[in-house]
Amino acid sequence: MMLSGVENVVRRSAKRVSLYRFHHDHGMQARRILERLESRYGKADPNNLRLADAYARDVFGDPVYAPWLRVYTAFCGTFKEGWIPDNYYGIVVVPHLKGWYGKISSLKPISRLIFDGDELPDLAYFANGLFFTDKSVVVPERDLKDVVFEHTERVAFKLDGSGQGNGVYFFDRAHFDPAVIRSLGNGVIQTFIDQHSLFTAFASKPVATLRFTTVVDDAGRISVRACYLRLGRAEDTHVLANREICVSVNLETGELCDLGYMSDWGAVDAHPDSGVHFAGVKIPCFDKCMATVLRLHRKIPFARCIGWDLTVDANDQVKLMEWNGKHNDVKFSEATQGPCFADLNWERLRAEPDLGRLPPV
Known part of the structure; x- marks a missing residue:
């Protein structure tokens, strides 16, 4: 019994250390982005930042969730109720709504066993x-x-x-x-996918991807909540997270927004290498892309929020390059298109009770 008690204490301590590091890393990343935003566009309204801090404390139960809310607030120039902090999503929402069922997305050979059709290359x-x-x-x-x-x-x-x-x-x-x-x-x-000419116009070497986020609500309904285009740099072989340009896509029309954002969240109105502008560009076969992610998510509804990376090839065929059922990115979508999940009651979920309250990071 004594050994079992000691093991439990050690495990809880290790969990707390891991959790502290998780929130610390997110806090550092968010603060760096906030500094960049404020250096480019001026200081965020202190009143709005105070609203973000209060929302983290009162709604999510801990100030460790404030940094991403502050980023969203500075980015939008106002505070919006319903935003989900990216670290809250990762440490609370993902375990509750995906668990081990989401983790199987990291095992590439499993995909063909789950999904059918010609979308997988x-x-x-x-x-x-x-x-x-x-x-x-x-x-x-x-x-x-x-x-x-x-x-x-x-x-x-x-x-x-x-x-x-x-x-x-x-x-x-x-x-x-x-x-x-x-x-x-x-x-x-x-x-290797020969991408659609519209994507090639932006950058010919890296294959552009569309990141769709779909969710399953408590009634089992599946819906698309966000979409953005990920573009690589001209000299890269594929899209890299630390060099990508992200451009939100209007879910109603399939059109790109006027501005895209570099990895440091700096705004650009055109691809920095090709000079091709984003305004007025409509994603090819967008309705087909929407239908594809909805159909695929029906195959695995127990992973209740999934990020899908699609592209459209030169023959107007939708191709699923990969899917992420673990901690798929929500911060860019929340800042640019959110709140994306305000009707799902995710803020009522709570972290594991035995971890207690974390020290500030």
Whole structure:
């Protein structure tokens, strides 16, 4: 009994340390962004910031949730009730509404087992020492190159758990080596997507992605809550989180907003490399994209908020590049399009009770 008690104390202490670090990192990131916003656009109204602080304390129960509310407030020039702080989303909403069911999104070979249709560009997988096709047929290593390059000249390999542009590798037939895949680890081999000409006009090399956020409410209804376009820089092979340009998309019309935002939240009205402006641009096949994410989410409704990364190819076909059922980003959507989740009562959820109140960060 004594050993069990000691183990419980150690586990709770480790949890508290991990939680403190989580909130500390979010607080530091939010404060840096707030400083950048205020250096560019002037100091935020102190009265609005006080409203954000009070909302964090009174509604979410802890001042550790104030930093992101302050960022949203400074960005919008006013305070809005209903916003969800990104750290509250990650530490409270995600465990309550996704749990282990959301975590399976990091296991790339699982996607084909869950979703059907032609949206996935998956060609083959490597997992636990085996190569196999998108039909779960094991492929001898000597035959893998012929299978993978039967209908394409270039592929992308994405590691399990990859995100924010990390863990992504590109190969053509001449430089493809199964031994290299083995050395990298478990993941998916996808055909390289020839993107729609509208996206190519912004940046020809990195494939642009549309980040849709869908939710399942308490009645089981699935809806799209936000969407933005993620564009890479001209010299990058793919979109990287620390270099991307994000542009909100109007959910009613599929049109880009007039302004996009760099990774430091600085506003631009055109892509910094190509000079192509955002205003007046309509996303191709937007209705089809909307229908796709709604249909796919019906396959896994128990992960109740999902971020979907789609693109549209040169043949007007929607392609699902990946999906995120864990801590998908909500802060950009909340600042630019939010409050996106105000009707879902997420603010009533609470963190694990045994952690107690955290020290300020």
